[in-house]
Amino acid sequence: MQTKRTPKGNRDLLRKFMDGxxxxxxxxxMIVASMLLQGLLKDSxxxxxxxxxxxxxxNNSITGVIALGMAFVIITGNIDLSxxxxxxxxxxxxxxxxxxxxxxxxxxxxxxxxxxPTILGVLTAFxxxxxxxxxxxxxxxxxxxxxxxxxxxxxxIYRSVLVYALNGGGVTTKVPGYLALSSTSxxxxxxxxxxxxxxxxxxxxxxxYISKYTSIGRRIYAVGSNEKATRLSGIKTDRIKIMAYALxxxxxxxxxVMESSRMGSINSTxxxxxxxxxxxxxAVIGGVAxxxxxGRIVNTMFGAFIFGMISNIxxxxxxxxxxxxxxxxxxIILAVLIQRKDKDR
Amino acid sequence: xxxxxLKMRGIVKTYGGVPVLKEVDFTVERxxxxxxLGENGxxxxxxxxxxGGVTPMDRGRVELFGEKVRIxxxxxxxQHGIAFIHQELxxxxxxxxxxxxxxxxxxxGRFKVLDRKRMCEACSxxxxxxxxxxxxxxxxxxxxxxxxxIVEIAKSLLRNARLIIMDEPTTSLTxxxxxxxxxxxxxxxxxxxxTIIFISHKLGEVVDFCDSFTVLRNGEKVASGLIKQEDGSxxxxxxxxxxxxxRDVLGVEVYEPRPIGEPLLEVENLSVKGYARNVSFTLHSGxxxxxxxxxxxxxxxxxxxxxxxxxxSGGSVKLEGRPIExxxxxxxxxxxxxxxxxxxxxNAIIKDLSVRANTTIVALDRYQHGIKLSLAEEARAAESAxxxxxxxxxxxxxxxxxxxxxxxxKVVLAKWLDAEPKVMILSNPTQGVxxxxxNEIYAEIMKLAKQGxxxxxxxxxAQEIVKTCDRALVMYHGELRGELTRDEMSDEAIMILCTGGxxxx
Numbered sequence: 065m066q067t068k069r070t071p072k073g074n075r076d077l078l079r080k081f082m083d084g085x086x087x088x089x090x091x092x093x094m095i096v097a098s099m100l101l102q103g104l105l106k107d108s109x110x111x112x113x114x115x116x117x118x119x120x121x122x123n124n125s126i127t128g129v130i131a132l133g134m135a136f137v138i139i140t141g142n143i144d145l146s147x148x149x150x151x152x153x154x155x156x157x158x159x160x161x162x163x164x165x166x167x168x169x170x171x172x173x174x175x176x177x178x179x180x181p182t183i184l185g186v187l188t189a190f191x192x193x194x195x196x197x198x199x200x201x202x203x204x205x206x207x208x209x210x211x212x213x214x215x216x217x218x219x220x221i222y223r224s225v226l227v228y229a230l231n232g233g234g235v236t237t238k239v240p241g242y243l244a245l246s247s248t249s250x251x252x253x254x255x256x257x258x259x260x261x262x263x264x265x266x267x268x269x270x271x272x273y274i275s276k277y278t279s280i281g282r283r284i285y286a287v288g289s290n291e292k293a294t295r296l297s298g299i300k301t302d303r304i305k306i307m308a309y310a311l312x313x314x315x316x317x318x319x320x321v322m323e324s325s326r327m328g329s330i331n332s333t334x335x336x337x338x339x340x341x342x343x344x345x346x347a348v349i350g351g352v353a354x355x356x357x358x359g360r361i362v363n364t365m366f367g368a369f370i371f372g373m374i375s376n377i378x379x380x381x382x383x384x385x386x387x388x389x390x391x392x393x394x395x396i397i398l399a400v401l402i403q404r405k406d407k408d409r
Numbered sequence: 410x411x412x413x414x415l416k417m418r419g420i421v422k423t424y425g426g427v428p429v430l431k432e433v434d435f436t437v438e439r440x441x442x443x444x445x446l447g448e449n450g451x452x453x454x455x456x457x458x459x460x461g462g463v464t465p466m467d468r469g470r471v472e473l474f475g476e477k478v479r480i481x482x483x484x485x486x487x488q489h490g491i492a493f494i495h496q497e498l499x500x501x502x503x504x505x506x507x508x509x510x511x512x513x514x515x516x517x518g519r520f521k522v523l524d525r526k527r528m529c530e531a532c533s534x535x536x537x538x539x540x541x542x543x544x545x546x547x548x549x550x551x552x553x554x555x556x557x558x559i560v561e562i563a564k565s566l567l568r569n570a571r572l573i574i575m576d577e578p579t580t581s582l583t584x585x586x587x588x589x590x591x592x593x594x595x596x597x598x599x600x601x602x603x604t605i606i607f608i609s610h611k612l613g614e615v616v617d618f619c620d621s622f623t624v625l626r627n628g629e630k631v632a633s634g635l636i637k638q639e640d641g642s643x644x645x646x647x648x649x650x651x652x653x654x655x656r657d658v659l660g661v662e663v664y665e666p667r668p669i670g671e672p673l674l675e676v677e678n679l680s681v682k683g684y685a686r687n688v689s690f691t692l693h694s695g696x697x698x699x700x701x702x703x704x705x706x707x708x709x710x711x712x713x714x715x716x717x718x719x720x721x722s723g724g725s726v727k728l729e730g731r732p733i734e735x736x737x738x739x740x741x742x743x744x745x746x747x748x749x750x751x752x753x754x755x756n757a758i759i760k761d762l763s764v765r766a767n768t769t770i771v772a773l774d775r776y777q778h779g780i781k782l783s784l785a786e787e788a789r790a791a792e793s794a795x796x797x798x799x800x801x802x803x804x805x806x807x808x809x810x811x812x813x814x815x816x817x818x819k820v821v822l823a824k825w826l827d828a829e830p831k832v833m834i835l836s837n838p839t840q841g842v843x844x845x846x847x848n849e850i851y852a853e854i855m856k857l858a859k860q861g862x863x864x865x866x867x868x869x870x871a872q873e874i875v876k877t878c879d880r881a882l883v884m885y886h887g888e889l890r891g892e893l894t895r896d897e898m899s900d901e902a903i904m905i906l907c908t909g910g911x912x913x914x
């Protein structure tokens with residue numbers, strides 16, 4: 065066993081990397097495989113073009129942002145099934161506030177009439193989303209109701225109240241400042257980087273920092289790993305769990321602004337459906353353990369990439385896109401199976 | 410009479426290049442209780458895992474009742490009549506006793522319906538054999554821990570086990586319960602000729618109840634023999650302990666006299682609903698105060714109440730003269746009260762965090778500057794804890810679960826020392842800790858007391874109290890039964906008070 069020529073230090077480093085970040089390798093393999101498959105079967109090399117990559121990233125940045133917050137909640141041992149509906153609710157509130165303000169400010173200079181409603185609208189989204197998530201967290205912790213139940217109920221409430229309030233339709237805004245939040249791109253010489261994608265990467269950076277370099281991040285892992293021991297270390301575990309929900313609330317607000325400014329509207333029935341499940345899937349593919357205590361923000365980002373590539377690959381290969389959910393489902397199960405095996409080893 | 414039940418020869422096992430077992434020979438006579446001893450990491454568990462089919466061996470020979478066998482899976486082991494009872498009880502509290510015993514081997518009647526009656530009868534027969542009175546229909550959860558243990562033994566008999574391996578079965582039992590389990594074990598070995606291999610750290614039990622012993626040290630067999638020696642006297646605990654660690658440790662005096670300071674924690678008529686009534690005592694700075702009693706007599710709950718983990722139903726507590734009430738462990742932490750809880754795995758170890766993160770979790774705020782945690786400062790703090798408590802860990806960034814029990818316990822102690830408490834409550838501080846690490850922990854406790862920290866040790870082990878404490882309070886059914894000064898303390902005196910007696914004179 066000791067006869068391998070590789071120095072032991074390097075091997076340990078490699079093993080450590082593979083234990084923690086094997087998902088990066090999986091992502092690379094998927095990219096290369098997709099590229100080759102498409103190239104050999106279809107004689108087209110469009111997969112690895114800037115436009116296609118941007119396309120994949122943009123299509124998944126919104127659920128990706130939710131996945132980052134979801135990762136924290138799952139790491140504490142909870143779940144949030146209401147994230148998609150909550151996103152629609154806070155977007156609707158945001159647009160309503162924007163439209164209301166824009167109407168009131170019709171006389172002001174066009175720049176001001178666009179800027180001020182946009183800022184206040186975004187702030188509304190954040191305030192409402194954080195408040196709703198904290199409420200969810202309080203019911204889960206203080207009421208000792210399983211988060212699955214609480215958030216399932218919350219989802220039904222959000223949707224139903226939205227459909228009732230908006231009469232089954234949606235709200236639309238034409239305030240240019242708000243629309244610009246999504247439509248703007250940064251020119252990069254060889255192509256353009258849409259702001260949407262930038263938001264996602266900023267959120268990845270911020271949430272990664274929180275997970276690694278703040279005491280709240282550390283405590284989130286501790287609570288999920290062993291709640292009793294964490295409590296007996298003199299830590300208010302309920303507060304940590306509520307904080308994790310609040311972080312998800314922030315992510316939902318960002319996602320809500322991204323979604324509603326991209327479309328210029330939000331619909332009470334069709335917007336945001338299954339976003340929470342997709343976000344959970346991304347986190348799980350990224351190695352976040354459903355029983356809590358384990359998971360990485362960076363890997364959740366890769367989970368989002370993998371999840372996002374699936375439908376793109378099927379399209380490029382000309383396979384029936386109706387089967388996309390079947391493939392996604394299989395990959396989620398496979399991801400957890402592989403991680404189980406890793407752990408058992 | 411001596412028939413050999415088990416003969417293991419030249420067993421070798423390496424894990425990733427590290428030898429864990431080096432040519433170990435292990436022989437057990439039929440119908441005896443054989444103690445397998447050694448410090449944590451000596452290879453006991455690995456040896457037994459090989460016998461139980463849990464881990465494969467690299468080399469060696471196993472003979473059962475004179476027949477060479479190959480055990481490659483737990484099913485193989487079971488077929489050969491080997492039963493393995495693990496440290497953590499493997500019972501399902503929400504099922505009935507008979508359901509637990511037949512779990513996975515249920516008897517069926519017609520139409521594949523469970524034959525409850527037949528199963529209950531079979532259980533009753535086994536209980537009769539063992540001379541215990543347990544209702545097979547009772548819920549598992551309603552049984553005392555010792556009876557749960559007995560049900561586990563019964564389950565292995567039901568499956569015709571000839572050789573039962575018990576891995577530290579008594580760590581969660583009280584003395585009374587331990588006696589009960591051992592009486593059953595004795596009966597089995599004498600009457601049914603069942604052979605029992607018994608892994609334990611409690612040398613007292615070994616000397617009292619076992620017939621023979623084998624000692625492993627660093628993966629090698631260093632000694633084996635009979636507990637009762639040729640001249641009729643029993644081998645002493647000190648001798649066994651010496652063999653285990655290779656030096657004299659049990660005899661080591663850990664207690665050091667030191668000046669006792671001002672009153673620090675004044676507890677008056679403290680009650681914890683359902684557990685403790687009107688308990689009053691004063692802890693001085695620099696004092697080590699023992700609180701003992703049998704399991705369920707309230708010592709643990711009293712400690713948890715002082716720490717804010719259980720609500721107080723009456724009475725008052727003063728810290729340095731000021732009345733306090735901790736409603737949550739975080740209150741206690743801020744007031745300067747720390748607690749090392751019992752049942753390390755469940756209550757103290759954060760299994761997905763590194764050694765370093767476990768060390769700094771209590772005083773984490775100290776390492777936070779602005780919003781950023783200083784990982785470098787944490788690393789320094791963890792390193793100094795490692796040196797101070799001689800924690801054996803190759804890397805502080807490895808998971809806490811990679812350490813041995815004793816070293817994990819040192820980390821738990823370290824995380825509270827990091828918060829610099831005024832009062833430190835230690836519940837069963839050496840539970841599941843091997844002899845060497847035990848003494849290191851005791852030495853650290855002495856050091857803390859010298860620094861003026863007030864220390865409360867709650868423990869069910871009388872020896873531990875006698876060894877370390879300046880004063881001992883004994884609880885019986887939720888009330889203080891008596892107080893012993895260091896001069897009055899002895900295993901016997903504590904035992905008398907624990908069981909509701911009074912000291913003469």
